[in-house]
Amino acid sequence: MANSKKVIWRGGTQLAPVPAVLVGCGDQRRWKYNLITVAWCGTVASDPPQLSISIRRERYSYAPIAESGEFTVNLPDAAMVAALDNCGVVSGRDTDKFALHQLTAVRGSRVAAPIVGEAPLSLECRVVKTLDLGSHTMFVGEILAVQVSADLIDAAGKFDVERANLVAFAHGHYFDLGKCLGGFGFSVRKKR
């Protein structure tokens, strides 16, 4: 850790690592179920719990999310990374991505949009704000419910994030998580 010589580049989307998630949308009535891979997403508030996803208007998933105001965010595990990548490349216009990747669409508990049965953790969201940001439209979703794979809940009743083997995205590449470096507040606890 040293103060190093810097090179200045023009602004770009180099924030990293970011999540890479499978966003579920559709209701099997007006819009068929679909999945779209999104890395432009993040948690944006704690109370009420909210996250944002950003999607280009020309994407097939834009209309179902914009018009229904509902979507799900499914965290993939490392075993799903090929499906995760592929759902960001092919279009739901001509592909049933659930079928193609043998993923199970399960209707949400609070939204009509589907969660991915195979995902370790899924967040069911309702759009509360929409922001046009140029290339992308940002949907801020209130997180109404979370569905967790029962076999990833530990003895203390918490989601076992290390065993879940989640995926991060950094500068065009997918990574799994490495070693745990500490829990929030460890730097203060250590000093006491």
Added chain:
Amino acid sequence: MANSKKVIWRGGTQLAPVPAVLVGCGDQRRWKYNLITVAWCGTVASDPPQLSISIRRERYSYAPIAESGEFTVNLPDAAMVAALDNCGVVSGRDTDKFALHQLTAVRGSRVAAPIVGEAPLSLECRVVKTLDLGSHTMFVGEILAVQVSADLIDAAGKFDVERANLVAFAHGHYFDLGKCLGGFGFSVRKKR
């Protein structure tokens, strides 16, 4: 990868992994330089490149960012994780966090807010939208410039993200990145 039994919880901020970054603010005139750790952040658009950070109004860094409209986002490496954690716990009201953690404040090239000299990569941002989301205020920042440690630029002129040893945050714990699982589009290239 199997469709597993689910447990439904109430909505919470379980999107993971998310970035955990040191946000720099202040101008050494109206507000002294300060750092605040932010995990509620993400990329929100590609063109113009924009990211969001969310901060509670009661935090000391809120006013400098809201009033100056400038901040920096500094990606820490694993060696900086104790400073990263601590800058989320102590307040700039009574602590010079740069001095405490022996970090170097360097005035931005496009904003008056400081970057962290020791960070592998820093993004200089100007606020273009502000959104009140309840517990947190979201600042959408256009990324005006990026400063990269020269010793992390590889032979091809790209930022060497694996060597940078970046930090992710998931369910209250910091992690480094593990193994690379593939580059964007690998699932299609493989099939061809």
